[in-house]
Amino acid sequence: VEEILFFAAALGALGGAVGVVAMRNPLYGVLALVVHLFALAVLFLLLSSAFVAAAQVVVYAGAVMVLYVFVVAYVGSDQESAWEPIPGQRLLAPLMGAALFIELSVAVLASSLLALGTDGPDVKAGFGDPAEIGRLLLERFLLPFEASSILLLLAAVGAVVLAGRQRASGPGEGAGVPSERFAESAPLPPAETATSPGRSPSEEGSPAPSPTGDVR
């Protein structure tokens, strides 16, 4: 049963990955990536790591992919041009990929890790379940855990600053440099232009419906 599950999930993961690379429309690419992520979650379960599989489904296939779908729907999906900056790039790139795969496989399989050929040691029943991972995260890896939370906060603020609709600054052409960059691209209704000259990065973007702010 384990072999069947492994090969089914591996086929799903490979098919999803090839679909991401090959699909013309980015929306279909996102959907192929969702298939890939679900297949990877099955593989994680086979490796007896339940928490990582659950996090994969919830965080990746749930949240991150919804973000992708929103951005693809906002930007629209136009076709890529067939123009190649380097001649023969589309032929050379798969060859480079194949060379990378062979190189990685040789590096791993020719290593002297004896346990590679086994199923791994027998583990106790609670291996990789949320209680164990939570204990590791909150005791031994407390500092990386907190650092990752700070990183998430920074990324959220950064995305709001990058993608949020910028207000044109106050009356009388006193546009500062950072708001002038965006003023030409995001035309605003005139009622909003005279509201607040002084603004902080945390309050901009929150009233404006930005596509990334909707999801989070």
Added chain:
Amino acid sequence: MTIEWYIVLSSLLFAIGATGILVRRSPIVILLCLELMLNAGNLALVAFSRMVGNQEGQVFAVIVMVVAACEVVVGLGLIVAIFRRRLPLDVDDLRTLRG
């Protein structure tokens, strides 16, 4: 299944993601291919953690997921900003830092 199968699958997925980055030109698809490569790394981490019988590799995989989520958020924010300024969404045209 032995651990070798998982590692070989992971390296194959990594190679496919790298090929996608070389071939495609839309920045959204390049971010998707980056996700493929990060997930291949995650699979290798979890497989090695099973091989050693130690759960710390799974903690690594969770942290990698957090970093990938941050990268996606900032990258998509950049794409939205590029789109707002009506620049072409093509990595061959966006080769200078000045807009």
